[in-house]
Amino acid sequence: MMAHLRHRLVVVGHGMVGHRFVQAAIERGLTETHDIVVIGEENRAAYDRVALTSYFEVGADALSLLPLGAYDDPRVQLRLGAEVVAIDPTGSAAPDTAGAGSLTLADGEVLTYDQLVLATGAAPFVPPIEGRDLPGCFVYRTIEDLEAIREAASGARVGAVIGGGLLGLEAAKALSDLGLETHVVEMAPRLMAVQVDDAGGATLRRHIEELGLSVHTGAMTTSVLGDDRVTGLGLKDADAIDADVVVFSAGIRPRDGLARAAGLDLAERGGILVDEQGRSTSHPTVWAIGECAAPGGRMYGLVAPGYTMAEVAVDALLGGPGAFTGADMSTKLKLMGVDVASFGDAFATTPDALELVFSDAVAGIYKKLVVSEDGTRLLGGILVGDATSYGLLRPMVATDTNPGIPLPENPEELILPASRGGGSGGVVLPDEAQVCSCNDVTKGQITEAVADGGTCDSPSCVTACTAAGSTCGSCKPLVKSIVEDYFTAQGKTVDRSLCEHFALTRQELYDVVAVHEHTSFDQIVTRHGRGRGCDICKPVVASILATQLNGHVLEGATRTLQDTNDAYLANIQRNGTYSVVPRIPGGEITPEKLIVIGEVARDFGLYTKITGGQRIDLFGARMEELPAIWRRLVDAGFESGHAYGKSLRTVKSCVGSTWCRYGVQDSVQLAIDLELRYRGLRSPHKLKGGVSGCARECAEARGKDFGVIATEKGWNLYVGGNGGATPVHARLLAGDLDTETLVRYLDRFLMYYVRTADRLQRTAPWVDSLDGGLERVREVVVEDSLGLGAELEAAMARHVGGYFDEWKETLDDPEKLARFVSFVNAPDVPDPHISFREERGQSVPADSAGPVSLGTTIPVGPAGPVGSVGAS
Amino acid sequence: MSVETDPTQASTDGAGTPATAGTPVCRLDDIEVEGGVVALVGGEAVAVFRTYTDEVYALANYDPIGRASVLSRGIVGTRTADDVDVPFVASPLHKQAYDLRTGRCLDKGVDAAVQVPTYAVTVGADRTVWVGAQQSRDEEPHEPDS
Numbered sequence A: 001m002m003a004h005l006r007h008r009l010v011v012v013g014h015g016m017v018g019h020r021f022v023q024a025a026i027e028r029g030l031t032e033t034h035d036i037v038v039i040g041e042e043n044r045a046a047y048d049r050v051a052l053t054s055y056f057e058v059g060a061d062a063l064s065l066l067p068l069g070a071y072d073d074p075r076v077q078l079r080l081g082a083e084v085v086a087i088d089p090t091g092s093a094a095p096d097t098a099g100a101g102s103l104t105l106a107d108g109e110v111l112t113y114d115q116l117v118l119a120t121g122a123a124p125f126v127p128p129i130e131g132r133d134l135p136g137c138f139v140y141r142t143i144e145d146l147e148a149i150r151e152a153a154s155g156a157r158v159g160a161v162i163g164g165g166l167l168g169l170e171a172a173k174a175l176s177d178l179g180l181e182t183h184v185v186e187m188a189p190r191l192m193a194v195q196v197d198d199a200g201g202a203t204l205r206r207h208i209e210e211l212g213l214s215v216h217t218g219a220m221t222t223s224v225l226g227d228d229r230v231t232g233l234g235l236k237d238a239d240a241i242d243a244d245v246v247v248f249s250a251g252i253r254p255r256d257g258l259a260r261a262a263g264l265d266l267a268e269r270g271g272i273l274v275d276e277q278g279r280s281t282s283h284p285t286v287w288a289i290g291e292c293a294a295p296g297g298r299m300y301g302l303v304a305p306g307y308t309m310a311e312v313a314v315d316a317l318l319g320g321p322g323a324f325t326g327a328d329m330s331t332k333l334k335l336m337g338v339d340v341a342s343f344g345d346a347f348a349t350t351p352d353a354l355e356l357v358f359s360d361a362v363a364g365i366y367k368k369l370v371v372s373e374d375g376t377r378l379l380g381g382i383l384v385g386d387a388t389s390y391g392l393l394r395p396m397v398a399t400d401t402n403p404g405i406p407l408p409e410n411p412e413e414l415i416l417p418a419s420r421g422g423g424s425g426g427v428v429l430p431d432e433a434q435v436c437s438c439n440d441v442t443k444g445q446i447t448e449a450v451a452d453g454g455t456c457d458s459p460s461c462v463t464a465c466t467a468a469g470s471t472c473g474s475c476k477p478l479v480k481s482i483v484e485d486y487f488t489a490q491g492k493t494v495d496r497s498l499c500e501h502f503a504l505t506r507q508e509l510y511d512v513v514a515v516h517e518h519t520s521f522d523q524i525v526t527r528h529g530r531g532r533g534c535d536i537c538k539p540v541v542a543s544i545l546a547t548q549l550n551g552h553v554l555e556g557a558t559r560t561l562q563d564t565n566d567a568y569l570a571n572i573q574r575n576g577t578y579s580v581v582p583r584i585p586g587g588e589i590t591p592e593k594l595i596v597i598g599e600v601a602r603d604f605g606l607y608t609k610i611t612g613g614q615r616i617d618l619f620g621a622r623m624e625e626l627p628a629i630w631r632r633l634v635d636a637g638f639e640s641g642h643a644y645g646k647s648l649r650t651v652k653s654c655v656g657s658t659w660c661r662y663g664v665q666d667s668v669q670l671a672i673d674l675e676l677r678y679r680g681l682r683s684p685h686k687l688k689g690g691v692s693g694c695a696r697e698c699a700e701a702r703g704k705d706f707g708v709i710a711t712e713k714g715w716n717l718y719v720g721g722n723g724g725a726t727p728v729h730a731r732l733l734a735g736d737l738d739t740e741t742l743v744r745y746l747d748r749f750l751m752y753y754v755r756t757a758d759r760l761q762r763t764a765p766w767v768d769s770l771d772g773g774l775e776r777v778r779e780v781v782v783e784d785s786l787g788l789g790a791e792l793e794a795a796m797a798r799h800v801g802g803y804f805d806e807w808k809e810t811l812d813d814p815e816k817l818a819r820f821v822s823f824v825n826a827p828d829v830p831d832p833h834i835s836f837r838e839e840r841g842q843s844v845p846a847d848s849a850g851p852v853s854l855g856t857t858i859p860v861g862p863a864g865p866v867g868s869v870g871a872s
Numbered sequence B: 001m002s003v004e005t006d007p008t009q010a011s012t013d014g015a016g017t018p019a020t021a022g023t024p025v026c027r028l029d030d031i032e033v034e035g036g037v038v039a040l041v042g043g044e045a046v047a048v049f050r051t052y053t054d055e056v057y058a059l060a061n062y063d064p065i066g067r068a069s070v071l072s073r074g075i076v077g078t079r080t081a082d083d084v085d086v087p088f089v090a091s092p093l094h095k096q097a098y099d100l101r102t103g104r105c106l107d108k109g110v111d112a113a114v115q116v117p118t119y120a121v122t123v124g125a126d127r128t129v130w131v132g133a134q135q136s137r138d139e140e141p142h143e144p145d146s
């Protein structure tokens, strides 16, 4: 038999870390030499376990890390719903393949491998108490667990969670969201015992009790009560608790059973013992990554260290030098709306460490700093209720290998509220200080981005360009203050004025116009501005007036406010001609209409090209020809479209369930409906939408400002995407929506954007610029926390109700039409500056050689507005 | 060609076409406030603008930076330069600002030599707008009385 040229690598476990491993293997070319087989026990491909609690809100599709269920590389084979029951690194179970190892699946199949990567994760620890197997008992680890909990909750009244750690509190939130009266039972004397101290735990407890949950600390569960199903929990030295649903969340244990049975080295407290590269210390062709691994004897229950291990293992398999040497276990999170952060030596285990504490029981704030004996170094800290200073404090922490940043003279200022002299305490971070730990961005890189040679002028631009703050977002306030401090030091104020005529931002101007019910630029500039405006503020005012009054953009005095394209309702091109793009909602068009477009293009000699937005662009129309072109289109049932202006462009769609064998919803119908609903909406920047009929995403909806992707149950709504120079994928706002709810959320989202974004700020940077980012958008749009929902919907309803065909109205109004002439005094003479040449059989602009004179011999037409006009 | 006669006076008789005042192109009311029109004058495309205070200016319609005949379609406003509100038009192509009085490009970083030719322009008592000769570049800018 011929020797194998390709190697086989088997990954056991398709969770978050196993998936990251495969991704890295494909990206870095490991699949050039290795065939990869992934065996996953769960029935679905890897999903975002960190966001598991949002499952009830967004559904399974939205959590998926591999929505198509397969990798885009034929050398990777994914087998789901298959459990590995034994591994044999010496290959004795398959003697014919000497040298290679083998493994056995639950159905008895044996696979051989050259390299084995264990990524089996961890399992919830269920204490060995009586009754723990009764129906009504659950763990909290997989989507199936959550589905089972939801089903049980529907007939239940009271739920209890055993364990008051981070995961336990998440489970408790889920139970309480499901409408259960919820108890949290924690054996330790406080909540989140790993992250916070007694006082911090007490503060957290008050917050959680305020939300209506019952907290029992120092309470040991001795048994689960009930005969044929759960009825309650028995506690040691305390009254029993009634409960119909019980969730165990008492810690996790690495799933190291396969390795244990095969005799591989394990760490003292569990986990497969591996070296710095992730290789088993007892067998060189076995690797372990993620929560099942214990590099250097320690397991890590967070996803980021697991990702690093995955990258390092791929690197090592490619012969690289990468190493995993430990991870920063600092955490900052929002639990049921409460900020909790814990970093460095939070429990002051360093000898002689001192503690500085600020606490405000009324406001529910607890902050502690752990400092070195001489008071010069920060060692760690805990923040509960207000973690805004986390971004500043974390980079200051001193460790064995990093001196950190010296504490200011009065370190207490770092944790006091601003009203009591708090602040940054004059701490100036050095340039090397790491500000964003997710993406390893230093302060120096941030100031560089805004310095003279840099490209940024705002914190949100810095986030976009350097990635600082783009992952967990906890350093965003720090990024902002670094940028502002830098500008102040340079004597630059961060001037957010629109232009020299208005010392207001677009949002402020929007509000001013609304409050005063202004209807004209003159009123607005006289009352709130200076001078007579310019090409920046006039179009902004035009857009604001269009949104608030829903009038025609060419009506009366608003005409002269319009930007180039709005002023002529078409797209100006380099030679001063225009392009016309008939609206084709959703990209669906009848053959008859297609023929009309062809005829118009032919008759007017227009260069024709298909656009990226699923419509047809007709180029080279002279300004004076526009009305005649619109007339032809209007008569054929078209409207000319907004391929220009700061307004909705198109809603792109795939063909959807009507034709496509994969489609699960009618994406075309929805795209048409959305395009017709939002057409004509004037906004801070252009707006694009997309609708895909299934997770294959053929409409590229996530590259749009709003993207809708069909699921089995309805629609997932993504917001804040764009293509262009800085492509951004839209992010999930809400999942599994019915069409009505989807439209409601979109109405709110778009109006909120129209009202509050800066000029020329697309949705992606706008979302980023909001305090709280996408979470803030969700609060306003989905949870309606500001109570603005109805108002935003009503504003959109006014827009939809007031919509009319701008082009047709122009045709019907001689006054508006009067401007569409080549020369005011010679309307029949075409502008000689415009000339064409031919390229690939179509007309294109000829290069301009400079101003052209017709000479004085050409008679100037008689139709001029002045009686006797002639050539001079 | 040059304009010698006081055009205001020349047009007081209403319907006349005094060669000295140039070409009557339209009525003031044909130009929107803070808007522009383009007229054919001596075979050349001339943009005629009207400001908020009803001053009228004429520039060649050809944008020397965008290299197209489009200036009359730009947004008209004011910009502060040396503490004075300068009337200007922003080219619809790339938004360069041109001083309506001189035709000079006001944008920083643009070659100071970039200048759009200006034309003498007057409004008669009957509100007819007259465009006269192109003004030589070296000449002091035409300052309308305001």
Ligand SMILES: Cc1cc2nc3c(=O)[nH]c(=O)nc-3n(C[C@H](O)[C@H](O)[C@H](O)COP(=O)(O)OP(=O)(O)OC[C@H]3O[C@@H](n4cnc5c(N)ncnc54)[C@H](O)[C@@H]3O)c2cc1C
Binding pocket: A012, A013, A014, A015, A016, A017, A018, A039, A040, A041, A042, A049, A050, A051, A052, A053, A082, A083, A084, A085, A119, A120, A121, A122, A140, A141, A142, A167, A170, A255, A258, A289, A290, A291, A292, A300, A301, A302, A303, A304, A306, A333
């Ligand atoms: C509710 C919740 C909230 C969390 N919040 C955070 C957080 O905020 N921040 C954070 O960093 N981390 C958080 N975590 C932890 C994070 O989810 C884990 O660190 C991460 O999922 C570990 O990835 P993994 O691939 O090692 O394990 P997993 O994602 O668990 O994947 C292991 C996979 O292997 C499969 N498997 C196991 N044995 C076999 C076998 N024998 N054969 C085949 N397949 C097998 C399992 O079924 C599983 O699908 C949270 C976890 C939960 C449950």
